Amino acid sequence: MILARVTCPHCWHVFQAHETLWVAAHPSLRGDPRLGDDAHTRFLPSRFTPGGGALDELGAECTNLACPACHLVIPRLCFEHAPWFVSIVGAPGSGKSYYLASAVQMLRRHMPDWFQVSFTDTQADFNQLVVGYEEQLFVNYNAHKPAALNQLVQKTQVQSPEHHSSVIVAGQSTLRPRPMLFSVRPQQSSDRPQPSDQSSRVMCLYDNAGESFLSDEVAAASPVTQHLAKAKLLLFLFDPTLHAKFHNLLSSQNIPIASDMPLDAAARRQHLILTEMANRTRRHSGMAAGAKTDKILVVVVTKKDLWGPLLMRDHAGGPVVMDMKAATALGRQSRVLRLDKIEAHSQRLRQILLDSAREIVDAAEGFASTVLYIGVSSLGVQPRQDPASKKWVVAPQDIKPDWVEVPILYGLNKTVPNLITAGRAQSAKL
Ligand SMILES: Nc1nc2c(ncn2[C@@H]2O[C@H](COP(=O)(O)OP(=O)(O)OP(=O)(O)O)[C@@H](O)[C@H]2O)c(=O)[nH]1
Ligand SMILES: [Mg+2]
Ligand SMILES: [Zn+2]
Structure with missing residues (x-):
C-alpha cells in the first residue's frame, strides 16, 4: 500500500506520491540543481517498465x-x-x-523477542553511522x-559529511542531518494472527551535534533541528555528571566520577539547551510561546553507571518487561512493558533532580504535559x-x-x- 502523503526524512517536506522524483540510472545523466554536478539527475518520469520502474531519458x-x-x-x-x-537533544x-x-543495538535484540516486532535497517547505506558505532561497541574484534x-565513539562534528547531506537552496549550500531509518513491523503471533501494516512504522532518528542546540553556535532557523516539529517522542539527554550541583552531590557522598569530560560552559547550560529545544519545537510547529506540547518528552539521565548509587535499589532498573500469561502460537512467551516500574523509577528520579537540578524539571514540565524521567x-x-x-577506558566485551x-x-x-503492549504488575491488564 502506498501512503497518500509521504514525509521526506531529510527535509520533512510532505508530498503526494505522484510528485516523487526518480533518480536517473544511466551513468551519463549527471547534474542536479539541488545536489550539484556530480549527482545523478532527478526527474519526473513519463515512461515506465511493465514492472512499474521508471525509465530515464x-x-x-x-x-x-x-x-x-x-x-x-x-x-x-x-x-x-x-x-x-x-529527536535526540542534549549538550555536547x-x-x-x-x-x-546502544539503544539501537538493544532494540534490535529485544523487540523481536519481547514483543514479536521486527526492528531492521530500511536500507543499509542510510544507517552506516550508527552501524559503525554499534560495531565499535558490540562486535569489536x-x-x-x-x-x-572518546575513541570508541567520536565526538559528533557540526558540519561533518558523515552526519549531514548538503543541499543547494536558493544558491546556498544548506545542511540536512542524515536520518537513520529503521523498519518497525509487528510479526505474526497468537495476539496478532494477521499483523496489520497500520502499526508498522519507519523510525527516523537523528544524531545531532550538541552544538546545534546552542543558540549562539547555529542560527535558530537552522534546518538541522527542524525534525523537532515532526517528532512524536523528544529525548532530552541530561548528563548529571556535567552539572555542577549534581557533581558536588556525588562528591559529598563519595561517589567517584569516572569521566574525562570537562565541566565546561556548554555543559553548565544544559537547561538552556532544553529551553532552546522547547522554543524551536514551538516555532517549527506553529505553537504559541509558552504553550505545552502534547509530544512525549523523556528526560533521559545518562551515565547511570556513575550516579546510579543515588537511586534506591527498588528504583535502580532491572527487568522492564514481564511475561504475559498467554503463550503465543509460536510457542514463545509474549512480554509486556512494565509501566508501573517505569513510572515509579521516573518519580524517584524526578525527586533527585528536584533536589539537585531543579531547573531541568521546571524547563521540562513547563514545555510538555507528559514528562518521564x-x-x-x-x-x-x-x-x-x-x-x-x-x-x-572500557573493554567492549564488558558493555x-x-x-x-x-x-x-x-x-x-x-x-x-497495537505495537508495544504494556501493563502493570498487579492488574497486568493491557
Ligand atoms: N560512564 C559513562 N560514560 C559515558 C556513557 N556514554 C557516554 N559516555 C562518555 O561521554 C562521552 C561523550 O559521549 P558522546 O555519546 O560522544 O556524547 P554526545 O552527546 O554525542 O556529544 P557531541 O557529539 O559532542 O554532541 C564519551 O566519550 C564517554 O566518555 C555512559 O553510559 N557511561
Ligand atoms: Mg555525538
Ligand atoms: Zn526532502
Missing part, C-alpha cells in the same frame, strides 16, 4: 526515488509505512551518540582490549582509569547497556496503536 531502468523538495534519496519503505520521528558530551548506538571512551547507562559498567594514559531501550519502547507504546 536514455532508457535506463531506475530504482531510486527522491524527494521533490530536497532531491535526496528516500527509501521505498517511507512510501509504505508512516514515519515515526525521534552528554552521551547522545553512545545512547543512539578487540572486545577484550580496554579502549578509551529515565536513568540509562549506555555502558552499563563503570569505566576504569588506565594507569599509563590516565584516560578512562551491557542498562535501560537504554526503555524511553523508545515507552514512546512507541504511547503513540503507536
Whole structure:
C-alpha cells in the first residue's frame, strides 16, 4: 500500500506520491540543481517498465526515488509505512551518540523477542553511522582490549559529511542531518494472527551535534533541528555528571566520577539547551510561546553507571518487561512493558533532580504535559582509569547497556496503536 502523503526524512517536506522524483540510472545523466554536478539527475518520469520502474531519458531502468523538495534519496519503505520521528537533544558530551548506538543495538535484540516486532535497517547505506558505532561497541574484534571512551565513539562534528547531506537552496549550500531509518513491523503471533501494516512504522532518528542546540553556535532557523516539529517522542539527554550541583552531590557522598569530560560552559547550560529545544519545537510547529506540547518528552539521565548509587535499589532498573500469561502460537512467551516500574523509577528520579537540578524539571514540565524521567547507562559498567594514559577506558566485551531501550519502547507504546503492549504488575491488564 502506498501512503497518500509521504514525509521526506531529510527535509520533512510532505508530498503526494505522484510528485516523487526518480533518480536517473544511466551513468551519463549527471547534474542536479539541488545536489550539484556530480549527482545523478532527478526527474519526473513519463515512461515506465511493465514492472512499474521508471525509465530515464536514455532508457535506463531506475530504482531510486527522491524527494521533490530536497532531491535526496528516500527509501521505498517511507512510501509504505508512516514515519515515526525521534529527536535526540542534549549538550555536547552528554552521551547522545553512545545512547543512539546502544539503544539501537538493544532494540534490535529485544523487540523481536519481547514483543514479536521486527526492528531492521530500511536500507543499509542510510544507517552506516550508527552501524559503525554499534560495531565499535558490540562486535569489536578487540572486545577484550580496554579502549578509551572518546575513541570508541567520536565526538559528533557540526558540519561533518558523515552526519549531514548538503543541499543547494536558493544558491546556498544548506545542511540536512542524515536520518537513520529503521523498519518497525509487528510479526505474526497468537495476539496478532494477521499483523496489520497500520502499526508498522519507519523510525527516523537523528544524531545531532550538541552544538546545534546552542543558540549562539547555529542560527535558530537552522534546518538541522527542524525534525523537532515532526517528532512524536523528544529525548532530552541530561548528563548529571556535567552539572555542577549534581557533581558536588556525588562528591559529598563519595561517589567517584569516572569521566574525562570537562565541566565546561556548554555543559553548565544544559537547561538552556532544553529551553532552546522547547522554543524551536514551538516555532517549527506553529505553537504559541509558552504553550505545552502534547509530544512525549523523556528526560533521559545518562551515565547511570556513575550516579546510579543515588537511586534506591527498588528504583535502580532491572527487568522492564514481564511475561504475559498467554503463550503465543509460536510457542514463545509474549512480554509486556512494565509501566508501573517505569513510572515509579521516573518519580524517584524526578525527586533527585528536584533536589539537585531543579531547573531541568521546571524547563521540562513547563514545555510538555507528559514528562518521564529515565536513568540509562549506555555502558552499563563503570569505566576504569588506565594507569599509563590516565584516560578512562572500557573493554567492549564488558558493555551491557542498562535501560537504554526503555524511553523508545515507552514512546512507541504511547503513540503507536497495537505495537508495544504494556501493563502493570498487579492488574497486568493491557
Ligand atoms: N560512564 C559513562 N560514560 C559515558 C556513557 N556514554 C557516554 N559516555 C562518555 O561521554 C562521552 C561523550 O559521549 P558522546 O555519546 O560522544 O556524547 P554526545 O552527546 O554525542 O556529544 P557531541 O557529539 O559532542 O554532541 C564519551 O566519550 C564517554 O566518555 C555512559 O553510559 N557511561
Ligand atoms: Mg555525538
Ligand atoms: Zn526532502
